[in-house]
Amino acid sequence: MKNTKPKSKKKKILFIILSIVVTLIIAGDWILTVMVYNENFNQRFESYEPLMLYVDDFDGLHRTKYEFSSNGGQKLAGYMYSSGENQRGIVVMAHGFGGGGHNSYMDCVNYFACHGYYVFSYDATGNDESEGEGVGGLPQGVIDLDYAITFVEESGKFPSLPIVLFGHSWGGYSVCSVLTYHPEVKAVIACSGFNASPNLFEAEGKKQVGNGIYLMLPFVKLHERIQYGGYASNTALDGFSKSNAAVMIVHSFDDEVVPAEYGYEIYYEKYKDDSRFSFIPLENKGHNYFNDDTYRNEFNAKFDEWLKTLDYDYNTEENRERFSEDKANYIYQNLDREKWCNSLDLELFEDFVGFYDEHIH
Template identity: 35%
Template sequence: MAKSKKGKAVIAGVAAVSAASILTVRGIFHKVFARQEKEDDAISLRYKDMSGMVRKKITIVSGSTHLTGYLYGEASAKGLVVVCHGIAGGGEDNLSMVKYMLDDGYQVFTFDYTGVYESEGASSVGFYQAVKDLNAVLGYIEASASLKNLPVFLYGHSWGGYTAAAVLNFKHNIAGVITISGFSSPMAITKEAAGRIIPTLLVDLLLPFAALYQRIVFGKNYNLSAIDGINSCDVPVLVMHGKEDEVISYEGSSIIAQRSHITNPNVEYYTETRPGKSNHMGIFFTKGGTAYYLAKKEELKMLHDLYYNRVPEKVLSKWFARLDKKQANDMDPLFVKTVLDFLDKNCK
């Protein structure tokens, strides 16, 4: 009888810990993937900053959610580049690079994931949601009379870098993929990110519950692998990553760290090693642009902290009036050339 009571107590304890763990994981995911609203004023370039740039608004249905996308540029015989954004941002945050693509003769399609900027959704749900959304976008393109015959390229950074590679698991007709600072799988980046803020023992305790939670939300594809996507085809892929990336570790959760497991013969690699340029955002910009961007980002954060996230409009407007957006978004010539050369080489 005593043993029976002890056994029941152990089971009850395990059940309580499990329930607390899954609720903790759920709370973390809700916070990380909270709805992201677009700010008209931002350090990144906005459409209103881009003189002469033409775009057309397009609505795409992903599951039951209406996504907002924009098709930039006139009809092109060269190809279409679909841009996949990173976390804490949206499609419009990539306009500095979009301009170079347009100038090189491509049309460009940007879109906001579920729960981001102009798209519907109470939250962005989780990492795999972006793959589902991109899959819907590609379905739209393949059904479009004006777009379906164009060579289609995918370009993504960070979360978008993962998304652009992972969607290859779905066998779309893709001409090439550029994945920048991307992670190899949702669980790989979840473990790495958690390890930066909580003790290893706690990470090991919560990780199975993080996997369970995502599986409940997304089903069997919750941990869809970017490496499996790349290896599932012979699509040309350019993998780019900074050696000192502080968000997605070069030797850790990154796609490039898995190069020994990549069997697709048409994959090439670009490692950014220049000091002051090899971090998560620096891979895009000149050294001076990177320093200015990061300084202004920190300055803006301090301003919001000072006013407890309620900065008076007059104060905020004055700060943005002094911001040099051109300097903050000064693209690195080598990065731009590498991207455009890859597009042009694989544009059939």
């Protein structure tokens, strides 16, 4: 009879070695994924001062600043905007990702405020005047919005009026997903949004590494789940199913930041025959389509001409600080603030207000 013990022992050793190798590979992929995730999403974002919008840029616009706490005790800066009287409801607005807080949406704020609505807008965690070393991750947007709505409803500082939501990009995802926690919301307008938090990581990752991004997505989901619990797995579709709110979905089909397949197409497939939902498909409008780009294109063309007049290479590290100062001075001296601050697509925003008016009762 042959002795099989040596072979059996070798198999056990081989199995242990393979297990260790696989574990190290998985751990390495997880660590790499978290590093990439944090590099892209766990950053602090500040609005670019030379292009910031101010209350004084808009006739009759007023605001009061408030502070409220989010999930980790971090203080968020929120503002209640108004213009005129006889407001019919409160628009709670969630801003997009990467450009700072709500400042770049103040022309949108002004339009709603001038057309019968209070507007409560805030800087999410890690943005502008709110606390936080970084955003943390995309589910943080849903969390901050959840706390913002609760603050508006329960602080006793605001009138008891119907609440509607407005969000763009990251904010578009947030205003839909948060319906799970606030089914009392009357109506939602989501522009350029996505269904689930990993979608933005996937969309950008496919540009960089192709299908290799799908090896990282399980670790993204696990990382977010550990950080944010149920908020991480909650999707826009979950929010829709938990609410009776009227929903308007707006998306341009040439959007390269959030392709329509991650939001609009998912929602349309499921809800195209549901009277709760209104869909506005756009063409050749890109990711940001709130403004008429006539003046912006004109300004950018003149800026490009100015770049050619510089007597130094503004792309080099040694000239970075100098160029930053020269660029800011150029903008301060040449930007027509009246045109810059008043270029909204009025037809689109008229549709937005009409949608709210129809559903706040």
